Amino acid sequence: MSAVHPIEAESYRILAARVDLAGFGPAAAAVVARVIHASADLEYATTMVVEEGAAAAGVAAVAAGAPVVVDVEMVRHGVTALAVECFLPAAAPAGTTRSAAGIALAAERHPEGAIVVVGCAPTALDEVVRLHQAGMFAPALVIGLPVGFVGAAESKQRLRDSGLPAISNVGEKGGSAVAAAALNALVRLAGSGRG
Numbered sequence: 001m002s003a004v005h006p007i008e009a010e011s012y013r014i015l016a017a018r019v020d021l022a023g024f025g026p027a028a029a030a031v032v033a034r035v036i037h038a039s040a041d042l043e044y045a046t047t048m049v050v051e052e053g054a055a056a057a058g059v060a061a062v063a064a065g066a067p068v069v070v071d072v073e074m075v076r077h078g079v080t081a082l083a084v085e086c087f088l089p090a091a092a093p094a095g096t097t098r099s100a101a102g103i104a105l106a107a108e109r110h111p112e113g114a115i116v117v118v119g120c121a122p123t124a125l126d127e128v129v130r131l132h133q134a135g136m137f138a139p140a141l142v143i144g145l146p147v148g149f150v151g152a153a154e155s156k157q158r159l160r161d162s163g164l165p166a167i168s169n170v171g172e173k174g175g176s177a178v179a180a181a182a183l184n185a186l187v188r189l190a191g192s193g194r195g
Contacts, residue, residue, distance in 0.1 A: 011037055019045040025052030027059060031167060031185040035145075038181035047169045049156075054141060054165040055186065058115060061140035062190040067114045068183070069106040071099045071124035071146075075117050078180025081187050084117075085109075099124035107137040115186075117143040119179025122151035129155075129162045143167045143182045145174035 012033065019042050021029040028050035035044045068084045070076045076084045087105035092098040099121030106114070107128075116139045118125045125144045131137035144159040146152045149172055156168040167182050 008037075018042060021045060024050060025055070027055035027186075027189055028052045030189055031055055031182050034181045034185035034188075035178045038177050039175075041173070043173070044169060044178070047171050047173070048167075049160060049169060050167050054167055055189075057165045058141040058143075058167070058183075058186040059189045061113065061115050062186050066140050067110045069103075069110060069114050069116050070179075071102060071118045072120040072176060074176035075119040075180050078119075078176055079117070079183055079187075081191075082183075096127075097121065097123040100127040103127040104131065107131045111136065112138045113140045115139065115141045115143070115183070117179050117183050118146050119143075119174060119176040120146055122146045122148060122155035125155040125159055126151075129158050129164070132162055132164055139164065141165045141167065141186075143179055145169060145179040145182065147174035148172060 015033060015036055021032055024032055031050050032044060032048045036042060068082055070084055070086050072088060073086050076086045087102040088098055089101050092101050100123040103124045104127060116128055125146050128142055142159060142164050144156050144166055146155060152172050152174060159166050159168055
């Protein structure tokens, strides 16, 4: 594990002075802090939904070398220190979206134990939940932080209602950078032996 850069250390010092994350467990707080650090959006302190057990499951999955699948290339490029797969096809089959089709391919390749990170497309997150409910997909953890005015908040609520171990937030905010940041927090925790 490399030393923390002074700018990053100062960013976290400022964050700690402005936001109280004491309501989260230690692993969950690390995830929320990383999301805030990546976005400079303090609202995530009140909108993130991260149970300590889900964060710990993510840390354990990272430490065990679980496959990581993402909805879009932007998320893949934001993840550090892990091999990440994106199954986004060049074209969507009729009646679906490219992102949902990519998740269906990911579920075929890794039906159990994967970490799924959705940072762009609500339809991808809906496909994760649909496949899980059909008994075809059992991820170790789903990081569901799609962004947008159409379907994002609703898809995150469906994820939280699904019973899957999940990290998400309430509302329309999200995106590739914050989804990658949440996973990067778990990677950092796994590397430190915490979580």
